[in-house]
Amino acid sequence: QVQLQESGPGLVKPSQTLSLICTVSGGSISSGNYYWSWIRQPAGKGLEWIGRIYTSGSTNYNPSLKSRVTILVDTSKNQFSLKLSSVTAADTAVYYCARERGLSRFFDYWGQGTLVTVSS
Protein backbone atom coordinates (compact mmCIF):
# COMPACT_ATOMS: atom_id res chain seq x y z
CA GLN A 1 0.00 0.00 0.00
CA VAL A 2 1.55 3.25 -1.15
CA GLN A 3 1.53 6.07 1.38
CA LEU A 4 2.48 9.72 0.97
CA GLN A 5 3.35 12.09 3.81
CA GLU A 6 3.91 15.83 3.56
CA SER A 7 6.32 17.61 5.88
CA GLY A 8 7.62 21.14 6.30
CA PRO A 9 7.11 24.40 8.17
CA GLY A 10 3.55 25.29 9.00
CA LEU A 11 4.27 29.02 9.09
CA VAL A 12 6.07 31.05 6.43
CA LYS A 13 6.63 34.80 6.38
CA PRO A 14 5.42 36.89 3.44
CA SER A 15 7.94 37.22 0.59
CA GLN A 16 9.81 34.12 1.76
CA THR A 17 9.93 30.68 0.16
CA LEU A 18 7.56 27.88 1.12
CA SER A 19 9.31 24.49 1.15
CA LEU A 20 7.61 21.12 1.53
CA ILE A 21 8.71 17.52 1.15
CA CYS A 22 6.58 14.51 0.29
CA THR A 23 7.92 11.16 1.43
CA VAL A 24 6.65 8.11 -0.41
CA SER A 25 6.53 4.72 1.31
CA GLY A 26 5.25 1.31 0.28
CA GLY A 27 6.78 1.55 -3.17
CA SER A 28 9.62 3.06 -5.14
CA ILE A 29 9.09 6.55 -6.48
CA SER A 30 11.06 5.45 -9.55
CA SER A 31 8.95 2.47 -10.53
CA GLY A 32 5.94 2.51 -12.78
CA ASN A 33 4.48 5.17 -15.00
CA TYR A 34 3.62 7.75 -12.36
CA TYR A 35 3.81 11.46 -11.93
CA TRP A 36 4.22 12.99 -8.50
CA SER A 37 2.09 16.05 -7.90
CA TRP A 38 1.36 18.92 -5.54
CA ILE A 39 -2.17 20.22 -5.06
CA ARG A 40 -3.39 22.87 -2.64
CA GLN A 41 -6.67 23.94 -1.11
CA PRO A 42 -7.29 27.27 0.63
CA ALA A 43 -9.66 27.04 3.57
CA GLY A 44 -13.24 26.65 2.40
CA LYS A 45 -12.25 26.63 -1.25
CA GLY A 46 -11.62 24.14 -4.03
CA LEU A 47 -8.58 22.21 -5.19
CA GLU A 48 -5.81 23.84 -7.22
CA TRP A 49 -3.19 21.81 -9.06
CA ILE A 50 0.28 23.26 -8.55
CA GLY A 51 2.45 21.00 -10.66
CA ARG A 52 4.01 17.58 -11.10
CA ILE A 53 7.28 15.79 -11.74
CA TYR A 54 8.19 12.53 -13.42
CA THR A 55 11.07 10.51 -12.09
CA SER A 56 13.11 11.56 -15.13
CA GLY A 57 12.92 15.08 -13.76
CA SER A 58 10.45 16.31 -16.35
CA THR A 59 7.99 18.83 -14.87
CA ASN A 60 4.70 20.55 -15.61
CA TYR A 61 3.51 23.58 -13.67
CA ASN A 62 0.26 25.48 -13.31
CA PRO A 63 0.73 28.50 -15.59
CA SER A 64 -0.60 30.82 -12.88
CA LEU A 65 2.16 29.71 -10.48
CA LYS A 66 4.91 28.72 -12.88
CA SER A 67 7.17 31.70 -12.23
CA ARG A 68 7.30 30.88 -8.50
CA VAL A 69 7.24 27.08 -8.39
CA THR A 70 9.98 24.48 -8.41
CA ILE A 71 9.32 20.75 -7.98
CA LEU A 72 12.24 18.37 -7.57
CA VAL A 73 12.58 14.63 -7.03
CA ASP A 74 15.13 12.76 -4.92
CA THR A 75 14.89 9.11 -5.88
CA SER A 76 17.56 8.08 -3.35
CA LYS A 77 15.30 9.26 -0.52
CA ASN A 78 12.03 8.33 -2.24
CA GLN A 79 10.93 11.93 -1.88
CA PHE A 80 9.83 14.85 -4.00
CA SER A 81 9.65 18.47 -2.96
CA LEU A 82 7.89 21.75 -3.58
CA LYS A 83 9.31 25.24 -3.40
CA LEU A 84 7.05 28.25 -3.83
CA SER A 85 8.80 31.59 -3.73
CA SER A 86 7.64 35.11 -2.87
CA VAL A 87 4.65 33.87 -0.92
CA THR A 88 1.74 36.05 0.15
CA ALA A 89 -1.32 35.47 2.32
CA ALA A 90 -3.05 34.12 -0.79
CA ASP A 91 -0.73 31.11 -0.66
CA THR A 92 -2.12 30.05 2.73
CA ALA A 93 -3.65 26.63 2.14
CA VAL A 94 -3.57 22.94 2.88
CA TYR A 95 -0.95 21.45 0.59
CA TYR A 96 -1.36 17.87 -0.62
CA CYS A 97 1.05 15.63 -2.43
CA ALA A 98 -0.43 12.95 -4.65
CA ARG A 99 0.49 10.20 -7.10
CA GLU A 100 -0.86 10.55 -10.61
CA ARG A 101 -1.25 7.62 -12.98
CA GLY A 102 0.77 8.60 -16.02
CA LEU A 103 -1.40 7.54 -18.92
CA SER A 104 -4.84 7.78 -17.36
CA ARG A 105 -4.11 10.99 -15.49
CA PHE A 106 -5.89 10.52 -12.20
CA PHE A 107 -4.70 10.81 -8.60
CA ASP A 108 -4.91 7.43 -6.91
CA TYR A 109 -2.98 8.14 -3.70
CA TRP A 110 -2.94 11.32 -1.65
CA GLY A 111 -1.06 12.50 1.40
CA GLN A 112 -3.07 13.66 4.40
CA GLY A 113 -2.22 17.28 3.67
CA THR A 114 -0.33 19.91 5.61
CA LEU A 115 -1.52 23.41 6.47
CA VAL A 116 0.85 26.20 5.54
CA THR A 117 0.03 29.66 6.80
CA VAL A 118 1.70 32.75 5.37
CA SER A 119 1.87 35.40 8.03
CA SER A 120 4.37 37.73 9.65
Added chain:
Amino acid sequence: QSVLTQPPSASGTPGQRVTISCSGSSSNIGSNTVSWYRQLPGTAPKLLIYSNNQRPSGVPDRFSGSKSATSASLAISGLQSEDEADYYCAAWDDSLNGVVFGGGTKVTVL
Protein backbone atom coordinates in the same frame (compact mmCIF):
# COMPACT_ATOMS: atom_id res chain seq x y z
CA GLN B 1 -13.10 30.82 -11.09
CA SER B 2 -12.51 27.15 -11.88
CA VAL B 3 -11.88 25.90 -15.42
CA LEU B 4 -14.39 23.08 -14.93
CA THR B 5 -17.87 24.14 -13.80
CA GLN B 6 -19.80 22.25 -11.13
CA PRO B 7 -22.95 23.24 -9.26
CA PRO B 8 -22.00 24.43 -5.76
CA SER B 9 -24.53 22.19 -4.07
CA ALA B 10 -26.78 19.17 -4.51
CA SER B 11 -29.05 17.36 -2.12
CA GLY B 12 -31.34 14.39 -1.74
CA THR B 13 -33.06 12.21 0.78
CA PRO B 14 -31.72 8.79 1.79
CA GLY B 15 -32.18 6.29 -0.99
CA GLN B 16 -32.55 8.89 -3.72
CA ARG B 17 -30.33 9.36 -6.74
CA VAL B 18 -28.23 12.51 -7.02
CA THR B 19 -26.36 13.64 -10.11
CA ILE B 20 -23.51 16.14 -10.23
CA SER B 21 -22.50 17.77 -13.50
CA CYS B 22 -19.07 18.92 -14.60
CA SER B 23 -18.84 21.18 -17.63
CA GLY B 24 -15.64 21.90 -19.49
CA SER B 25 -14.36 22.53 -22.99
CA SER B 26 -12.73 20.86 -25.95
CA SER B 27 -9.27 21.31 -24.45
CA ASN B 28 -10.04 19.40 -21.26
CA ILE B 29 -13.08 17.12 -20.95
CA GLY B 30 -13.55 17.10 -24.71
CA SER B 31 -10.18 15.48 -25.31
CA ASN B 32 -9.19 13.83 -22.03
CA THR B 33 -10.63 11.51 -19.43
CA VAL B 34 -12.38 12.72 -16.29
CA SER B 35 -11.83 11.65 -12.71
CA TRP B 36 -13.96 12.31 -9.63
CA TYR B 37 -12.93 12.71 -6.00
CA ARG B 38 -14.81 12.73 -2.72
CA GLN B 39 -13.60 14.82 0.18
CA LEU B 40 -14.98 14.33 3.65
CA PRO B 41 -14.56 17.25 6.07
CA GLY B 42 -10.99 17.62 7.28
CA THR B 43 -9.63 14.82 5.13
CA ALA B 44 -7.76 14.44 1.86
CA PRO B 45 -9.70 13.84 -1.37
CA LYS B 46 -10.23 10.22 -2.31
CA LEU B 47 -10.48 8.82 -5.82
CA LEU B 48 -14.03 7.82 -6.69
CA ILE B 49 -14.11 7.47 -10.49
CA TYR B 50 -11.31 7.43 -13.06
CA SER B 51 -11.20 7.26 -16.85
CA ASN B 52 -14.73 8.70 -17.01
CA ASN B 53 -16.57 5.68 -15.62
CA GLN B 54 -14.19 3.29 -13.87
CA ARG B 55 -14.44 2.60 -10.14
CA PRO B 56 -11.33 1.78 -8.12
CA SER B 57 -11.44 -1.32 -6.00
CA GLY B 58 -13.50 -0.70 -2.88
CA VAL B 59 -15.75 2.02 -4.30
CA PRO B 60 -19.38 0.87 -4.20
CA ASP B 61 -21.27 0.49 -7.47
CA ARG B 62 -23.70 3.13 -6.17
CA PHE B 63 -21.24 5.57 -7.70
CA SER B 64 -21.11 5.87 -11.47
CA GLY B 65 -19.57 8.27 -13.93
CA SER B 66 -20.27 9.23 -17.51
CA LYS B 67 -18.97 11.62 -20.12
CA SER B 68 -20.42 13.15 -23.24
CA ALA B 69 -18.61 15.66 -25.43
CA THR B 70 -17.37 18.42 -23.08
CA SER B 71 -19.39 17.45 -20.02
CA ALA B 72 -19.24 14.72 -17.41
CA SER B 73 -21.52 13.54 -14.63
CA LEU B 74 -21.25 11.69 -11.37
CA ALA B 75 -24.31 9.82 -10.14
CA ILE B 76 -24.84 8.59 -6.61
CA SER B 77 -27.70 6.15 -6.28
CA GLY B 78 -29.16 4.90 -3.01
CA LEU B 79 -27.95 8.05 -1.25
CA GLN B 80 -26.65 7.45 2.26
CA SER B 81 -25.85 9.81 5.12
CA GLU B 82 -22.14 9.05 4.78
CA ASP B 83 -22.25 10.42 1.22
CA GLU B 84 -22.37 13.95 2.66
CA ALA B 85 -19.14 15.37 1.33
CA ASP B 86 -17.60 17.63 -1.29
CA TYR B 87 -17.17 16.13 -4.75
CA TYR B 88 -14.66 17.34 -7.35
CA CYS B 89 -14.17 16.55 -11.03
CA ALA B 90 -10.78 16.84 -12.72
CA ALA B 91 -9.24 16.50 -16.16
CA TRP B 92 -6.06 17.30 -18.02
CA ASP B 93 -6.20 20.49 -20.05
CA ASP B 94 -4.21 20.45 -23.30
CA SER B 95 -4.15 24.24 -23.59
CA LEU B 96 -2.93 24.85 -20.05
CA ASN B 97 -0.77 21.71 -20.11
CA GLY B 98 -1.93 20.86 -16.61
CA VAL B 99 -4.67 19.39 -14.47
CA VAL B 100 -7.82 21.42 -13.91
CA PHE B 101 -10.42 20.85 -11.21
CA GLY B 102 -14.05 21.76 -10.85
CA GLY B 103 -15.00 24.12 -8.07
CA GLY B 104 -16.56 21.30 -6.08
CA THR B 105 -20.12 20.30 -5.22
CA LYS B 106 -21.30 19.92 -1.64
CA VAL B 107 -23.76 17.06 -1.33
CA THR B 108 -26.23 17.22 1.53
CA VAL B 109 -28.38 14.30 2.63
CA LEU B 110 -31.67 15.72 3.86
